[in-house]
Amino acid sequence: MNRTARLYALVEELRAAAPRPRTVAALAARFEVSRRTVQRDLQVLMETGVPVRAVAGRGGGWSIDPGLTLPPMRFTPEEASALAVALATADTRTPYAGAARTAAQKIAASMTGAASAAAQEVAARIVTLPPPADSAVRTAVEAALTTRTVLWLAYRDAAGRESRREVEPAGLLTAGGGWYVIAWCRTRRAGRGFRLDRITAAAATTEPAHPRDLAELLRGSAANGAVRPAALAPLAPPS
Template sequence: MRRSERLHAISETLRRAGARGISAERLAREFEVSVRTVKRDLDALESSGAAIWSRPGPGGGYGLTNSGSLPPVTLSPAQAVALMAAVSAAPDAPYADRAAAGVRKILDVLDPRTRGQADELADRIWVNARPSSSRVIKSALEEAMAEQRVIRIRYTSRDGATTTRDVEPVLFASTNGKWYLVGWCHLRDAMRWFAISRIERASVTQASCSGHMVDEVGEPPENARPVHGRGE
């Protein structure tokens, strides 16, 4: 089966699965490809505009939302540029690549006049963001968090000690300009903060997380807040 045919077939399978969704493993078996290939296909479908949802953890999976496209969006030029600037200034943020794809989708449905004004305003904002961490490492961390699977990392601490650890990801946190993976470390049998910039290697295992929750991390840094976007 050619990839284009497989993408169409996966889309139809997701649609038939409805609200219950379907796991990447089941899709892989059905189409006789690897789970990694299925996830690349799902990313391709999402980039093409398919409204795919994912539900992490045991019993989770993927599906299509009821509305498969964006309705007309009403944004001011300044609001549109704010989205562009926020994404451009934070290339190290978790899921930054998908955020950029989401912003492009929003810009594509703006009316031409607003889009033109936004493009003109965007030329007046320069961003000199620090180089992003390894895309391979970031992808592994993002996948482990979304799927709630144990991730194996090679980590060098501030004092220069290098260890290999299995970590159950609990949250990503940004503080003092640095991003951290916070998770339950099997080596230390405790919650630990790992600076993403000091993770030298990362791979997602097949082991599911055991259910450690955000409130186990402790008090968040001053002024820290979730990024759900809801008003306080």
């Protein structure tokens, strides 16, 4: 069993035992590897966001929070490959790119059988050359959108003019390969779109933003016909 397959199997082993912990010795025996290898694998899982934790004391070991993990998913090989491509090609300019990477790892850990093998094989043949990106700007924008707070930003427009703004973010727009923060601009007293790659500095504040309607801010703009993604809803049970 290679390391990738062992990591997936390790997650499933801990999930099956949850909430009871498993000792490193028991896991090493189960996968026929050394205790040191198991410790390294558990550390990798922690670093990639899988909710494994060490339980101290007598009867302790390692456990996983089943409420924060995904059950095995029954993807077809084609579906698994599509997910691998979509998530692997999300570049560093994409909002929530870091969260997308950890989500991809969690989804991959939930796959089994042919779907897992297909996703791994396709992912191994994808390489990207990430463009330069200001992670501090992206992090501030993500924080303001998630917490619904006012965002301070420094902006350089297409003509090179620089300005400082306080804005109330309403959402994100993707168009022509770029990303825009759609917000109510307190300086202009109107809705505005700010290209992420033209924001030279940004900071999320603790001031709650006034709720703004994204469609209303886009009305009358070139993005008036923007379409929202399909809602993520559970599949209806078969009739």
